[in-house]
Amino acid sequence: MRGFLSLFRHLEGPQTAGRGPAFWSLFSLVLVAACAYPLFSDGYTVGNTVYFFVWVFIALSLCLIWGYGGSLSFGQTAFFGIAGYGYGVLTINFGSAYGFTLVALVLAIAIAALFALLLGYFMFFGRIAGVFLGIVTLAVTLMLERFMAQTAGPEWHIGSARLNGFNGMSAMPPLTIPWPGEPLVLFADIGLYYVVLGLLVLVYLGLRILMNSAFGNVIVAIRENPERAEMLGYDIRKYQLITFVIGAALAGLSGVLYTVWGQYITPSSMGMTAAALPLIWVAVGGRSDLTSTLIGTLAVLAAFQALTIYGSQYALVFMGVLLVLTVLIAPNGLVLGTMNWLGRFAARFTQRAG
Amino acid sequence: MSLLELRKLNKHFGGLHVTNSVDLTLRTGEIHCLIGPNGAGKSTLFRLILGEHHPGSGDILFAGENITALKSFARIHRGLSVKFQVPGVFKGVSVRQNLEIALQSRHRGAELEAEIGRLLAFLGLESEQAQIAGNLSHGQKQWLEIGMAISLKPRLLLLDEPTAGMSPEETHMTGEMVQRLNADGMTVLAIEHDMAFVRQVAHRVTVLHLGQVFAQGSIDEIVADERVAAIYLGQAHA
DSSP states (O other): OHHHHHHHHTTSBTTBSOOHHHHHHHHHHHHHHHHHGGGGSOHHHHHHHHHHHHHHHHHHHHIIIIIITOOOOSOHHHHHHHHHHHHHHHHHHHOSGGGHHHHHHHHHHHHHHHHHHHHHHHHHHTTOOTHHHHHHHHHHHHHHHHHHHTOOSTTOEETTEEOOGGGOEEOOOOOEEOOSSSOEEOOTTHHHHHHHHHHHHHHHHHHHHHHTSHHHHHHHHHHHOHHHHHTTTOOHHHHHHHHHHHHHHHHHHHHHHHHHHHTEEOGGGGSHHHHHHHHHHHHHHOTTOHHHHHHHHHHHHHHHHHHHTTOHHHHHHHHHHHHHHHHHHOTTOHHHHHHHHHHHHHHHHHHHHO | OEEEEEEEEEEEETTEEEEEEEEEEEETTOEEEEEOSTTSSHHHHHHHHHTSSOOSEEEEEETTEEOTTOOHHHHHHHTEEEEOSSOOOOTTSBHHHHHHHHHTTTOOHHHHHHHHHHHHHHHTOGGGTTSBGGGSOHHHHHHHHHHHHHTTOOSEEEEESTTTTOOHHHHHHHHHHHHHHHHTTOEEEEEOOOHHHHHHHOSEEEEEETTEEEEEEOHHHHHHOHHHHHHHTTOTTO
16 A cells, blocks of 8 residues: 555656646646536537547657657557557457447557567667667558558458558447446547546556656666666666557557547558657657646647648648747747746745745 | 686777787776776777677676676676766756666665765765756766766776866865775776876776787886886887
8 A cells, every 4th residue: 555655756756847736736727627628618629629638648658758768759650550440440340339449449559569569679679779760660650551551442351340541440439338228438529528538637647657756767867878777787678668668558549549539540640740740749848748748739739720720731831830940949848948937937936035 | 806807808890909819807806997098998898898899709707607698787787887988977867866766776765865865975966966967067977977886886896087087186086985985895997097096096007008908017017117108108019
């Protein structure tokens, strides 16, 4: 029990911005607001918010692997797609009765994680690092996209699930929770909203604990100086691999939730644009901090959608400009930069007051 | 009793023999300095001992065990530790966290806090503990890395130019630090160019030249050796 409680000590620490009563009060306030929000909104807008939330998991996965671990994975979308298609294949074949969609969710993530374990083993135990890691992971996701894009013919099917090439796979059942009387079917509005919000809070807090633990210390040490970390006796390959697999599982969670949300998944979810966008969200927010990544991702997604109304090409150009500006003005990320500035300001203020 | 034994260690990059059949024995409890002109193969020898490079032929024995095929981290677990030539601290995190990363695999909770405090005091970095390590002075970075290296309580401490870039006072303090560690039972192998430091701490000195052991003895014997003076002046081939 004490061991369990000691985990909560790690909710704050040097690896995560935000600490103390002020931060957690604000956190609770935001959480309460997020819980109350569907009561004051309509089903479509809530569904749209779920769509934003869905992407946060893949952003957090990149924050973990790249921001904390220092390994740039350009192919988180590969795990996103594998899990998305995995969910589709499983549920189209076995249906949604007896809570199987929940089993499928877990299995689909497990498949993505297993794939990451295999890929990561060859990369990290083969000592691939730096830009080469980015190239390999990007190549993998583009390869998967190309592969799935040519599966249009009827010969491409797994059981009764047609892969459908570039049109993608659709009509998989939404998440369905068995319930006495009638099962709860989570369509992309209020029902799914609370489930995804719950998962988001769990993952966010879980990652905070992980990053402030001894494990997180080693991950950051590897980012700062892998040679030194190894010469302190850490088998850095194992730590990198575990981080990569956790990241892949989170990207997979994103993929399953995306598939569940729209009841479709296409090869372009693993394509070049899809692979590049999470990098921008994470870089703009602040890749080395979970909270900054979370806020940054939601803000950029909302801005992107608002701009898309005027034309998606312009929105993409804007994303590029935003990335360049971030790198030039606040290389650590706009949200993180602002949070640090506010922190310094508050410290100076309290110093003067004291 | 020998702690480290290098037997006919060879390493070549292409046609360049960086270490050429090096035999070297370190006695338990000694401070041994490795000197030699630039390019003599000193740092390569360290990398071979640490497992960052693998020798073309030859064996490395540590406390009687052949560790030639072991990975670096496994050698660290056997009781080796190193301070690199360029200070290898974790620049982006605080001094305290640097030490925590080094110490956390052996200590937890209150014990970990106590160990960090003890090490900060030993290094004289107490007032800098909250600073980001990248902001430390060069000398302080060197000490911090020495601190991380000794936090593993190694049997053999490898120091690659521990006093590079230090003032004479800092060099002397580093020498005293090394002597205190040695008095506690740590065997030390140091690459060093600063002769004042070598004179201060070394029990024995080995001169490496063109990848080979050129001379070995006490500092006085080495200084008196005219051949050693000659290679430093670049006249060995004359």
